[in-house]
Amino acid sequence: MRRLRAIVSTDRNLIQLVTPAGERISHPEFDPWVKDIGDEQLCSLYEDLTVIRRIDVEATALQRQGELGLWPPLLGQEAAQVGSGRALRDDDFVFSSYRENGVAYCRGVDLTDITRVWRGTASSGWDPYSVNMATPQIIIGAQTLHATGYAMGIQNDGADSVAVTYFGDGATSEGDVNEAMVFAASFQAPVVFFCSNNHWAISEPVRLQSHIQIADRATGFGIPSLRVDGNDVLAVMAATRVALDRARHGGGPTFIEAVTYRMGPHTTADDPTRYRDANELEDWAAKDPILRIKALLERKGLLTDQVQQHVHDKAESVAREIRSGCIGMPDPEPMDIFKHVYSEPNSWLDRQQDHYARYLASFGDPAGATSEEGAR
Numbered sequence: 001m002r003r004l005r006a007i008v009s010t011d012r013n014l015i016q017l018v019t020p021a022g023e024r025i026s027h028p029e030f031d032p033w034v035k036d037i038g039d040e041q042l043c044s045l046y047e048d049l050t051v052i053r054r055i056d057v058e059a060t061a062l063q064r065q066g067e068l069g070l071w072p073p074l075l076g077q078e079a080a081q082v083g084s085g086r087a088l089r090d091d092d093f094v095f096s097s098y099r100e101n102g103v104a105y106c107r108g109v110d111l112t113d114i115t116r117v118w119r120g121t122a123s124s125g126w127d128p129y130s131v132n133m134a135t136p137q138i139i140i141g142a143q144t145l146h147a148t149g150y151a152m153g154i155q156n157d158g159a160d161s162v163a164v165t166y167f168g169d170g171a172t173s174e175g176d177v178n179e180a181m182v183f184a185a186s187f188q189a190p191v192v193f194f195c196s197n198n199h200w201a202i203s204e205p206v207r208l209q210s211h212i213q214i215a216d217r218a219t220g221f222g223i224p225s226l227r228v229d230g231n232d233v234l235a236v237m238a239a240t241r242v243a244l245d246r247a248r249h250g251g252g253p254t255f256i257e258a259v260t261y262r263m264g265p266h267t268t269a270d271d272p273t274r275y276r277d278a279n280e281l282e283d284w285a286a287k288d289p290i291l292r293i294k295a296l297l298e299r300k301g302l303l304t305d306q307v308q309q310h311v312h313d314k315a316e317s318v319a320r321e322i323r324s325g326c327i328g329m330p331d332p333e334p335m336d337i338f339k340h341v342y343s344e345p346n347s348w349l350d351r352q353q354d355h356y357a358r359y360l361a362s363f364g365d366p367a368g369a370t371s372e373e374g375a376r
Helices: 041-065 078-085 103-106 111-119 142-159 171-174 175-187 215-219 234-248 278-286 287-297 305-327 334-338 347-361
Strands: 093-095 163-168 191-197 223-230 254-259
Touching: 041 078, 041 103, 041 234, 041 287, 041 305, 078 163, 078 191, 078 234, 078 254, 078 287, 093 111, 093 142, 093 347, 103 111, 111 305, 142 163, 142 175, 142 191, 142 305, 163 171, 171 191, 171 215, 171 347, 175 191, 175 215, 191 215, 191 234, 215 223, 215 254, 223 234, 234 254, 334 347
Parallel strands: 093 163, 163 191, 191 254, 223 254
Antiparallel strands: none
16 A cells, blocks of 8 residues: 655645535545455444444443443544544554543453543553553543654554554643654654544633644644544545645644534533533534435445444443443452552551541441551
């Protein structure tokens, strides 16, 4: 597959391969990057999109029912996550924000582990090295520094894997993101900066914090950028493959702006009706990423009853699994809070553990308060 010599373009129109109506349009520059995506692969992408939305709906319901403390919905952003997530190799490493549950699904994260942190039973959801994806970062933009550092380690190892970091449009105003891009550009680190521009940094519109297209910000750091229709799963996959290929062949970092839209709240603690125009939501609903790929399958005669039933059954099976796993999750023992704080025990933590154990015992039920594990 040929590599693009230059991916910085004066044309900042969105890269698009499938229209909102499901029409496959030709793009000579990017078509070669998805030429392997045939009928079977298209159906698989449709399944991924549908399953991820079902996970999101189920987790939101779990939060509303008191089973989760909080949930960050990704409704409307499925194509950005599936298109990029399915472009990665197993040995690439992902550093995400708290909203990339779709990427986690694509990386093979256990469904129960996706909800573990949000239920409040663990400090982190899974073993990062088992799926090559770090646990979600709550501090806005901090994961970009982690990704750049990891990418510099890849360089030192002489490997051709890539670090990929996900963040939202609001994070581009954070110092961490800008510092990460300075280092990535300086050392030509093999890292892909994937910005999901969902138009809202909680309650602030993107136009308030950036008077230019976000992809153009990367140019100031000397980082090539791509601006892609984030609701077009094929276009996102093509753009991500371009960036990954560039990094693998010593071309350094790439910045991808996936223009999408957050259809739901920032988190389940948010009420977007207080700051968002209903007409805007209606406009973006017409660009729904799942309806788009569904329309493409219909045009190609691939959306048979059998395919639809299979996708429905898969989505419902996943929903049942995530619900049963969440509700059946055991509560941690009180003293477990001291586990894994440090690799080795120390007197400072031992003293805290002792104080907390005596505090728990003061309630007359010392169960769990005498754990010898503690900080060990």
